[in-house]
Amino acid sequence: MNIPSDLDRSVWTGRTDPEDGDLGRRWHHVIRPVAPEPGVALVGFACDAGVSRNRGRAGAAAGPLALRRMLANLAWHGADPPRLYDAGDVACVDDALETAQDAYADRIAALLHARHFPIGLGGGHEIAWGAYQGLARALEGDSRLERLGIVNFDAHLDLRIGPQPGRGTSGTPFLQIAGSRAAAGLPFRYLCLGLSRPANTRALLERAAGLGVEIVEDVEAGRSPAEARLERFVAESSAIYLTFCLDVLPPAVAPGVSAPSSLGIALHRAVELLRRVLDHCRHGRPGGKLLLADVAELNPRHDPDGRTARTAARIVHELAALSY
Template identity: 40%
Template sequence: MNNFKKPESSLWKGRSSQEKLYLHEKVICTDKLQKGHLKTFAILSYACDEGVKRNQGRVGAVTGPEAIIRQLAKMPNHLKKETQLLDVGTVFCVDNDMELAQQTLANKVTTLLENNTFPIILGGGHDIAYGHYNGILNAVEKHKTIGIINFDAHFDLRANTNGNNSGTPFYQIAKDCKANHTTFNYLCLGIRDDANDASLFKTAKELGVTVIKNEEFNLHQSKKIQKQISRFINSVDVVYTTIDLDGFSSAYAAGVSAASPMGFSPDIALQCLKTIIKSGKLISLDIAEMNPTYDIDNQTAKLAASLVHYFIHTA
């Protein structure tokens, strides 16, 4: 079953220049990778919201990656000439087979990492995380520890007793870690009391999850937050960061699967992302839950694109 399609250059449109002033003029659309020593970022789309559907959420995130790319394409290019930006295609869900989509995603992530290419995965539901993590796991040396940093309103630690969905990925990862006798290293930024029931907080405590709750996740607490993030990063060998757009206030991100006005703001997220980048341990990044169906004037897509823009120009 083919659940991968080559990149669509038609999505990359914007103002024209003769000097590659815009990212649509910088990007290279290719699904063929060559191992090299240049700094290379690869955008890989995960067009799947089957997990959101199974989790009784608002569907529509399947078109999220395309919406983000359309906004990113128009943004200015300040990358060095030798830095490469690739669009390597889209993993999608066929016949509701989310697990196959996750496996394909994992394989693609592994290939990117093995070719010295930094993966930036655009989703899609937060079930993106399970496939993404397994791709990293297959690529890094077996003795290395992986730390997960999740910007999110939700733990996504629901038990998968009745099947996998967008609310179960980190529980699945924790179960795999236990089965493999490895440590589950998980830091959550922006967790809200009104978005997680008591059983999820209990699970998080039992699993040793590090939590910075939303009421503390702001610029006023910046120094304390940076210390906690640095402490977590220092305890692991490599870092995987996942940004769930529903963690942001709906004032900034209405176009998500589970919107709320009570979320955090972009300024603290950018500051924390900078700290993670400067650690030198970040090896992969994704953005989840972009849902164009509920977006307003493409503001959520622009937020997601701006996060990617900030990342590639800071890393």
């Protein structure tokens, strides 16, 4: 497992309040290289080749760095003693997306084998295909793989057909996952939360229906039935992979993405729903179902005041604070 053994302390910097002792700790105080004790492991996927192939706005390759900088100064509310690790970045060189996804999958699998909870920092949503491959490698021979559920906070289904066989984009990961699972004789269980109907063609919606995808539209997300559907989906799953695409949020809070929403789910509601998923997964408790998560589509090139990165950091905080 090729994971860096040190940290870039020029990134992990921030405020220090010595008068508060350990109660004043922030992420930059507690982050460290990966250690044997199970903990939260941040993994960057510095890539936007999939976005470029999908004819989106490039710039997400710089997402992991921008996100770490926003995370650095957050107050630490996780475990004591802290077990928060930086597992480094997997970078995509030029258009070698498939090579980068395979390397990312290897890193995710190694972290899962070591009983860490990986949180991916994107990078375009092509991160999801790499993440799934890593999860499948780690769960080979494990019965939980059969009843895996994927919860995707996203305005888009990302079920596009790739430009060529074997070549994906940021818009294809869940169709790639569906194909992989079908080839292995496994069911495809996928819930897309926050879908924007105007941003998805009839072809995509019909493809989703044919695959049995569960959809909660953005206009439905504020209602209580959305919570009941989430609860049922998690209850019927043996394991959960959660991926949060920032374009599910309103452009006022997340302009720095490849394809901004016209509506989006209000940030406070998105956090409420995220917490529901974590609670139903028994996240951070023995037997918890959530094995892997990531935040995708942070594009600093279109985030001049850093608000999207700040929002992404809040989502990562929610995922990490209750983990260990």
